[in-house]
Amino acid sequence: MKICIFYFSGTGNTEIIAHLLQKELINLDAEVIEKKIENMIKKKTMVNTEKYDLIGIGYPIHAFNAPKIVYTFIQQLHNDKGKKLFTFRSSGDPFLHGGSTKLLRNQLEKKGFNVFNENLSIMPTNVLLKFNDNLNKQLYQLAQIRIKKLAQDIMKRKVSLERNNFILTLVSKIFSFMETTGAKWLGKRIIISDSCIKCFKCVRNCPTGNILLFGEAKDTIKFNCTCNLCMRCIYECPTNAIHFKYFRFFEIKQGYNINTILYNPNIKGNYLSSNTKGFFKHYADYFGL
Numbered sequence: 001m002k003i004c005i006f007y008f009s010g011t012g013n014t015e016i017i018a019h020l021l022q023k024e025l026i027n028l029d030a031e032v033i034e035k036k037i038e039n040m041i042k043k044k045t046m047v048n049t050e051k052y053d054l055i056g057i058g059y060p061i062h063a064f065n066a067p068k069i070v071y072t073f074i075q076q077l078h079n080d081k082g083k084k085l086f087t088f089r090s091s092g093d094p095f096l097h098g099g100s101t102k103l104l105r106n107q108l109e110k111k112g113f114n115v116f117n118e119n120l121s122i123m124p125t126n127v128l129l130k131f132n133d134n135l136n137k138q139l140y141q142l143a144q145i146r147i148k149k150l151a152q153d154i155m156k157r158k159v160s161l162e163r164n165n166f167i168l169t170l171v172s173k174i175f176s177f178m179e180t181t182g183a184k185w186l187g188k189r190i191i192i193s194d195s196c197i198k199c200f201k202c203v204r205n206c207p208t209g210n211i212l213l214f215g216e217a218k219d220t221i222k223f224n225c226t227c228n229l230c231m232r233c234i235y236e237c238p239t240n241a242i243h244f245k246y247f248r249f250f251e252i253k254q255g256y257n258i259n260t261i262l263y264n265p266n267i268k269g270n271y272l273s274s275n276t277k278g279f280f281k282h283y284a285d286y287f288g289l
Helices: 013-027 037-043 068-075 102-110 133-155 166-187 201-205 232-236 278-286
Strands: 002-007 031-036 054-060 084-091 114-122 190-192 211-214 220-223 242-244
Touching: 002 013, 002 037, 013 031, 013 054, 013 084, 013 133, 031 037, 037 068, 068 102, 084 102, 102 114, 102 166, 114 133, 133 278, 201 211, 201 232, 232 242
Parallel strands: 002 031, 002 054, 054 084, 084 114
Antiparallel strands: 190 242, 211 220
16 A cells, blocks of 8 residues: 655654654555655645555644645645545644644545544644653653554544534634734744854745845845744754744743654653643543543
8 A cells, every 4th residue: 555644844743743653554564655745835846646545644733723834735736536535733732632624624625535534643832831851752652652543543544533513613714814814924023143153044944935045145034924833943043043023932942852852761751640630631631541
């Protein structure tokens, strides 16, 4: 069975899920290829999926919906009537199960795809609040277990779709519109401090091409209005020189690099349990602890 997984990941969470899923599917004798959505968009060509038996699309939750870049990618997909497709998404909180999947599902169905499975993985959050490292690692460990089960379901073509009611879909649509609109405004108001070393990593790695070079020497960085609010430029800057001019509280002051947590043997990943109280109780409940 040939499977193609298209995914978008801002700061690494969804990419980790995509890699885990690819590994588990290969263990089940599937032939799996991964492709980054941002790279497909940059090619500016239509994407043909006919040679694959199954298609997967992965993305992070942005304001209870898929980020705009994913919808842009869907417009580049050739119609593939009846082709079975699954989606997987990552979120920093199980609240409202990440929002409605109906908006994205509708766009995929317009392209002829048969969406048969929708999955949510809870991963460490990269905005507002830094979680305890033990919790972050445990979320990853629990995601590993769930992805193993997801791979089995995908190979069986098990139908598992989210139950999206009207209110949830409306809420998702409103919040998503607000974020997409706000991203254009915030994206033009990202600032760079004097600690910038002009490595231009942010320019090269911006998934939407929002960061541009100006001036005679092409060494003046400016931000445009196509920002996706993925936070990649902020957290990947080697000198911590990039910040929001406004709403800086969105940023985690210590930065965000999930790999420093996952591969640290001193972090045990034993935060959640059946005795968990307070805010994180709904995390324990989500994982059935």
